[in-house]
Structures are given as C-alpha cells and as structure tokens.
Amino acid sequence: MLVLQIFLLPWALRCWAYGVDSHVFTITQLACFLNSTSVEFVGNATLDGTLTHSLESHNGQFNVSQMWPLETPDAWEQRQSKLQDYLNNFKLLVNLLANEKAVSYPLHVHGTKGCQLSKNDTNRFYEILLNGTKFLTFHATRNLWMPLQGTSAANYTSQKLNEFNQTTTNL
Numbered sequence: 001m002l003v004l005q006i007f008l009l010p011w012a013l014r015c016w017a018y019g020v021d022s023h024v025f026t027i028t029q030l031a032c033f034l035n036s037t038s039v040e041f042v043g044n045a046t047l048d049g050t051l052t053h054s055l056e057s058h059n060g061q062f063n064v065s066q067m068w069p070l071e072t073p074d075a076w077e078q079r080q081s082k083l084q085d086y087l088n089n090f091k092l093l094v095n096l097l098a099n100e101k102a103v104s105y106p107l108h109v110h111g112t113k114g115c116q117l118s119k120n121d122t123n124r125f126y127e128i129l130l131n132g133t134k135f136l137t138f139h140a141t142r143n144l145w146m147p148l149q150g151t152s153a154a155n156y157t158s159q160k161l162n163e164f165n166q167t168t169t170n171l
C-alpha cells in the first residue's frame with residue numbers, strides 16, 4: 001500500500017549531463033489537498049534555472065509539458081504515464097499518513113527535489129514542507145528521511161518512508 005515510486009526525472013538526465021561541468025536539476029511540486037479527494041498539483045522542473053518541464057493537475061485533469069525536447073516522444077509518453085501514477089500514489093500516501101496521524105485538511109505539501117551533477121559527484125536533495133513549514137528532508141548519503149520538526153506526524157512519516165526501498169534506495 002505504501003508503495004510510492006518517487007521517480008525522478010533527474011536520473012534520466014544524469015547520463016546526458018555526465019562529463020559536463022556542473023548542473024543543478026530541480027523539481028518543485030506543490031500539492032494542495034482541500035480534502036482527501038480534491039487535490040490540485042502544480043510543479044515545474046528547471047535545469048540550471050531554465051524551465052524544462054511544467055505540471056498542472058486540476059480536478060484530475062492532468063497537463064504536463066516538456067519545454068525542452070529532452071526525451072523522444074515515445075519515452076515522453078511513458079514518462080507522462082509514470083508521472084500520473086506517481087501523483088496518484090503520492091495522493092494515496094499523503095491521505096494514508098494524514099488519516100493515521102489525524103492530520104487536518106486543507107494541506108499544502110511542497111516538495112523540492114533534485115540533484116547537483118558535477119564531473120565526479122552527484123548530490124541529491126529532497127525537502128518537504130507541510131503547510132509552509134519544514135517537515136522532512138532526505139539524507140542522500142545515508143538513504144534516510146529525517147524529520148525537520150519535533151511533531152509525531154514528522155517522526156511517523158519519516159519512519160514509514162524509511163521502511164521502503166521505493167522511498168529510500170530507489171528514490
């Protein structure tokens with residue numbers, strides 16, 4: 001149930017950028033949960049500050065675009081379908097955790113994730129804000145989620161995320 005494929009576009013870009021000086025790829029995603037069923041997403045991706053992808057999802061209508069033709073049309077079709085699955089899983093996961101910890105809606109979940117690529121190093125980062133307050137961060141070197149606030153919701157969520165490969169090593 002807690003299977004969350006936090007799939008990341010940057011890994012696809014890793015090869016492409018490999019050997020080039022240094023790049024920062026960032027994905028931001030804002031999910032507004034009015035309640036457990038009504039969720040809106042907006043997001044974007046940037047490479048070195050230049051917009052590469054945009055995402056919007058209102059009332060289940062999903063619109064994602066790549067500004068740069070980074071992927072072939074076939075690969076991009078598959079990517080879009082995976083992204084839709086990812087958003088559905090993300091929604092399920094947030095609802096599950098909100099339900100278990102009696103967290104009240106409306107909720108704003110803001111994620112910033114990405115990586116910094118340089119010649120011999122890849123540095124991944126992922127930080128989550130809940131209602132505008134720092135909530136969780138991912139320590140890439142230890143493959144661990146850490147709470148950024150002393151609430152039981154943050155403790156519980158990081159523990160749960162740390163239990164699964166899909167949300168740690170395969171992140």
Ligand SMILES: *[C@@H]1O[C@H](CO)[C@@H](O)[C@H](O)[C@H]1NC(C)=O
Nearest residue numbers: 033034035036037038039105
């Ligand atoms: C969630 O909010 C939407 C929009 O306000 C509303 O139409 C829907 O009935 C609500 N659903 C639940 C389960 O409260």
Ligand SMILES: *[C@@H]1O[C@H](CO)[C@@H](O)[C@H](O)[C@H]1NC(C)=O
Nearest residue numbers: 028030043044046049050051
């Ligand atoms: C990407 O989204 C973030 C957060 O919503 C926003 O602050 C930023 O301006 C956006 N970047 C671009 C290039 O649109």
Ligand SMILES: *[C@@H]1O[C@H](CO)[C@@H](O)[C@H](O)[C@H]1NC(C)=O
Nearest residue numbers: 054055056062063064065066
């Ligand atoms: C989808 O998003 C793109 C880029 O933001 C925009 O140009 C396009 O009009 C949107 N399409 C729909 C159906 O909203």
Ligand SMILES: *[C@@H]1O[C@H](CO)[C@@H](O)[C@H](O)[C@H]1NC(C)=O
Nearest residue numbers: 103104105106107108130131
């Ligand atoms: C999030 O913020 C909304 C109002 O902006 C509030 O109603 C809700 O209770 C908050 N939830 C949490 C978990 O902080």
Ligand SMILES: *[C@@H]1O[C@H](CO)[C@@H](O)[C@H](O)[C@H]1NC(C)=O
Nearest residue numbers: 022117118119120121122123
């Ligand atoms: C990358 O390699 C160079 C030369 O081997 C070294 O000087 C540098 O510290 C390395 N950078 C990182 C971030 O590991």
Ligand SMILES: *[C@@H]1O[C@H](CO)[C@@H](O)[C@H](O)[C@H]1NC(C)=O
Nearest residue numbers: 147149150151152153154155
């Ligand atoms: C969260 O975890 C920390 C460290 O394990 C603990 O000190 C703290 O009491 C916990 N907070 C809550 C609210 O459970």
Ligand SMILES: *[C@@H]1O[C@H](CO)[C@@H](O)[C@H](O)[C@H]1NC(C)=O
Nearest residue numbers: 162163164165166168169170
């Ligand atoms: C996670 O991956 C490791 C190594 O691939 C594997 O040994 C372990 O069984 C996996 N754990 C889960 C919960 O899937």
